[in-house]
Amino acid sequence: MxxxxxxxxxxxxxxxxxxxxxxxxxxxxxxxxxxxxxxxxxxxxxxxxxxxxxxxxxxxxxxxxxxxxxxxxxxxxxxxxxxxxxxxxxxxxxxxxxxxxxxxxxxxxxxxxxxxxxxxxxxxxxxxxxxxxxxSHMPGWKLPAVIYGNNEIARSMVRNLQEHSYLGLEPVALVYDNTAGARISYLGVPICDRNSLTKLPQQNCPAYFIVAEPNFTLNQYRNILKMGHEHFAKTVIAPDIFRQANMWADVVDINGTLGLETGQKLTAPLPQFYKRTTDILGALVGVVVLFPVFLLLALLIRLDSPGPVFYRQTRIGRNGEPFKLWKFRTMVKDADAVFRKHLDADLELKAQWDSKQKLRYDPRITHIGKQLRKASIDELPQLINVFMGDMSLVGPRPIVESEIKKYSNKFELYSKVSPGMTGLWQISGRSSTSYKRRVDLDVYYIRNWSFWFDLYILTRTPGAVFKCNGAC
Known part of the structure; x- marks a missing residue:
């Protein structure tokens, strides 16, 4: 060891x-x-x-x-x-x-x-x-982390720490009780048995011990934590049950018994009032400041191709109620017919659409529409939706009715809040992410909402748009 x-x-x-x-x-x-x-x-x-x-x-x-x-x-x-x-x-x-x-x-x-x-x-x-x-890739930036568990949670912990070096931890061992017949390593990280923990050398380098085992009894947790406290600088408990908690959870003391206090902030009346007030003020300021830009874009759209300036599409909003989403028109006339024709003729294009509900190169998009989409400028009229209460400045993606089934049992949580002009999905890769990943991001945002989370997403959105992650 x-x-x-x-x-x-x-x-x-x-x-x-x-x-x-x-x-x-x-x-x-x-x-x-x-x-x-x-x-x-x-x-x-x-x-x-x-x-x-x-x-x-x-x-x-x-x-x-x-x-x-x-x-x-x-x-x-x-x-x-x-x-x-x-x-x-x-x-x-x-x-x-x-x-x-x-x-x-x-x-x-x-x-x-x-x-x-x-x-x-x-x-x-x-x-x-x-x-x-x-x-973050400099030698010495990351502290060593030993992960305890023989399940997907532990393995995903290894992957996350390896893929996100900025977190500051490097997995150096995966430990669990019975390693007989197991692989000697996982993604280059050696697999060791529990007895090896007692043989760790004393070093000046502080190490983290992450317990990612959801099936332990109380006595098993006590024993493994005692062992971890003897050999590691920090111990982190990460059982599967905490996936339902959120980053704003608080540790509470109930007469000597520690507990984790969590809740659903975004669906509570007072946070919804704060969020709605912010949305109204933000939408008003945005429309007033951007009104000259709206006029210029309307002129360019009309000169580029025949058709209306705005495009309204039915989306699913709060409580599952449909609403009309406003956007600048970026597609040609009779776009649906053009779209179906291309999908029927190109199976690869059809597979891409079925997988992500988005196309990297969409044959329906006009010349000016391509530029508008590249910078997400076509979405600016959604400020009207925000002011009317159909949407929020920050929230989950506005989906169409056919996407409801893809949310499965997560749609109930999704429908409790208003969709947003921007969101966690947009600053996490936009349309380059898989559909399942986008659903997970929407759920994660709702469970972890706070004013600071919204402000963080808003400050990251311009950078994500500028890089055109998956939208160019």
Whole structure:
């Protein structure tokens, strides 16, 4: 078992936090400099040295992020986004208090401080994402993880950790009770028996022990956790029952007995009120700001091909009620007939449609329609649906009636909320993902909804659209 844990020389538990702290400092410095210089160029009557004297305070941002546990491993992105935002807000409250106590508040521009705070909400998470993308494959970035279990949950844990290096863990062993006749490895990860746990060498490198076994009795859990606590820095329990929980679940103490408190936030009245209020305000602002763009696109569509500017299609909304979804027309006249003709003539095209309900190269799409779809601009009129209450800014995909059967028993949960203009499916590969994966993403979003999750998806949507994942 001496080969299970990574060698201490290649394990650097400080590397990932250090790189994330560096990313945060760079984001804070560049954002601050940009805000100050832009204000200075556009008539700011102040000396640049006034703001450069504040540079020592910028180092307080990583301290504030650390206080909100923003550097914790295995933190879901929406929760990390929330913690970073809270850390930014706490630091600005501190800066406001410092300038007030020093009687120098009037010397600093409120516009600069406001936009500095606002932009950091986006630049800090963006900087972290770039940092993980380019540095998560560095030797020493990931901590070793030993996974206990002989089931699909354990194997999927191995796959997830290998495919998503940014999580910061590397599976180094798969352990379960009886390895007789089993393979010696799974996806390159050695398979060991339970007795090997007691033979782990003592090393300075902290390792994670992940228990992914849903069929244990209480005594079995006690024994394996005791063994894990003796040999590992951290222990994670991941039984199958937690798949019904969500990332916002809380640990509660019931007179000495620990429990996991979870709930369905999105279907509760008060969260629905908050979400609906946000949708109305967002739709109003969007329509007013984009109205000139709407007029220009309407002209281009009419010049490109004969037919109406808008296209309305029946989709399934909340409570299973149908509604008319608004889009800019991107297809030729008599598109359905053209579509069926091409499907009958091309079996490969038909198989692609049957699998994903989308086509990468659709013969029905007009020249201007192709450009509109590439950037998802054709979906902007859905702001009308959002304002009318048929849709939400963020939510599951709006589906047609023929897709209901593909949701199976998950449709009941799907129908409890309004579909969205954007959603988790759009920032996770869009039409390049399989249909089953898209259904799972819709269900995951509904179970894990929060204001922060919506804000996280909204901030990621422009990047997903710009990359044209599966839509180009």
């Amino acid at each position: 001496n080969t299970v844990l990574k060698d201490t020389a290649t394990c650097r538990p400080w590397l990932m936090p250090l790189m994330l702290v560096s990313s945060d400092v760079v984001a804070v410095v560049l954002t601050g400099m940009a805000c100050v210089l832009v204000r200075y160029v556009f008539g700011g009557g102040f000396g640049l040295s006034l703001y450069f004297k504040l540079w020592p305070l910028l180092l307080g941002f990583p301290v504030s992020y650390a206080a909100t546990r923003s550097y914790k491993i295995l933190t879901p992105p929406p929760i990390e986004f929330k913690r970073c935002t809270l850390g930014t807000c706490f630091m600005f409250l501190f800066l406001a208090a410092i300038t007030f106590w020093l009687r120098s508040a009037d010397a600093y521009s409120r516009i600069i401080l406001f936009f500095f705070c606002l932009l950091l909400v986006f630049t800090v998470p963006l900087g972290r994402r770039i940092c993980r993308k380019y540095f």
